[in-house]
Each structure stands twice: as C-alpha cells, then as structure tokens.
Amino acid sequence: MADSNEDIDExxxxxxxxxxxxxxxxxxxxxxxxxxxxxxxxxxxxxxxxGVGPRTSRILTNYKLLEVQEEALLQYILTCDEIGQSMRYDFISKVANxxxxxxxxxxxxxxxxGRN
Known part of the structure; x- marks a missing residue:
C-alpha cells in the first residue's frame, strides 16, 4: 500500500x-x-x-503564465467549447503567448x- 504525500510529510x-x-x-x-x-x-x-520545504509548497519554476492568466485562458477555452468552437493547440498557445x-x-x- 502506497503512502500518501500528506502522511509522508507528517x-x-x-x-x-x-x-x-x-x-x-x-x-x-x-x-x-x-x-x-x-x-x-x-x-x-x-x-x-x-530549511527546504516539501515540493508541494514550493513555487513552481516551469510556469510562464501567472495563476490569473492561466485561469483566464482556461475560462476562454471553456467558453469557446460551450459555443462549439473547436480548440487546437496552436490556437491555445497563440492566445497564451x-x-x-x-x-x-x-x-x-x-x-x-512551450509545447506542453
């Protein structure tokens, strides 16, 4: 049985x-x-x-968008999906860029x- 990260951190x-x-x-x-x-x-x-905290509390370094930008992008994608607009990767990356x-x-x- 695998231990949860919370249990291990405790x-x-x-x-x-x-x-x-x-x-x-x-x-x-x-x-x-x-x-x-x-x-x-x-x-x-x-x-x-x-003094190094657990990974879950560290600030991620590979994120380019701020949290509010990421939420706005997600909301934009969901809105486009609701109206039937297809979303392709290149379009999503263009909006993010x-x-x-x-x-x-x-x-x-x-x-x-990046690609991911």
Missing part, C-alpha cells in the same frame, strides 16, 4: 521535530536512524533540516509557452 515533520528536540537536549541523533524509525527518506529529513506579450515588462526577451 512523518518527516515528526522526525525533524524529534531530531531538533534531541539536539536541544545536547544529544547527537543519527538522521539515518530517525529515517528508518519513521519510514521516510533520510534525504527528505536532511532537506527539511536545511499574446497574454505574455501584452504583460511583458522590461527589456528582456518575451516569454513564450
């Missing part, structure tokens, strides 16, 4: 709290032992101890959406 957090409490008490806990005890990766514990061009600020290159 166990990682408990392991980190145990390690920090033991360190406060002057002990030197072994991260690998805690990882086995809580059934999580020692690398996840190490990242949390360094037009949004990015209109909101471009600065001298740098204008972002464009």
């Amino acid at each position: 166990r990682v957090e408990k392991a980190v709290q145990d390690i920090l409490a033991e360190r406060e008490a002057g002990e030197h806990p072994v991260i690998a032992q805690k990882a086995r005890e809580y059934r999580v990766s020692k690398y996840r514990i190490q990242r949390r101890l360094k 037009d949004m990015l061009e209109k909101n471009h600020i600065g001298d740098g290159p204008i972002l464009t959406v």
Whole structure:
C-alpha cells in the first residue's frame, strides 16, 4: 500500500521535530536512524533540516503564465467549447503567448509557452 504525500510529510515533520528536540537536549541523533524509525527518506529529513520545504509548497519554476492568466485562458477555452468552437493547440498557445506579450515588462526577451 502506497503512502500518501500528506502522511509522508507528517512523518518527516515528526522526525525533524524529534531530531531538533534531541539536539536541544545536547544529544547527537543519527538522521539515518530517525529515517528508518519513521519510514521516510533520510534525504527528505536532511532537506527539511536545511530549511527546504516539501515540493508541494514550493513555487513552481516551469510556469510562464501567472495563476490569473492561466485561469483566464482556461475560462476562454471553456467558453469557446460551450459555443462549439473547436480548440487546437496552436490556437491555445497563440492566445497564451499574446497574454505574455501584452504583460511583458522590461527589456528582456518575451516569454513564450512551450509545447506542453
């Protein structure tokens, strides 16, 4: 049975709290032992101890559209679908690229959406 990410994140957090409490008490806990005890990766514990949060809370770096732009694009696609207008990839990417061009600020290159 696969563990859910929430369950794993909770166990990682408990392991980190145990390690920090033991360190406060002057002990030197072994991260690998805690990882086995809580059934999580020692690398996840190490990242949390360094201050790196779980992936679910990180800002995604491969998104070009802002959340509001993405919602507007989705609403546009749904509206076109409701009136029977067929949507092709090249049309959707053109609309997204037009949004990015209109909101471009600065001298740098204008972002464009990729194939996916």
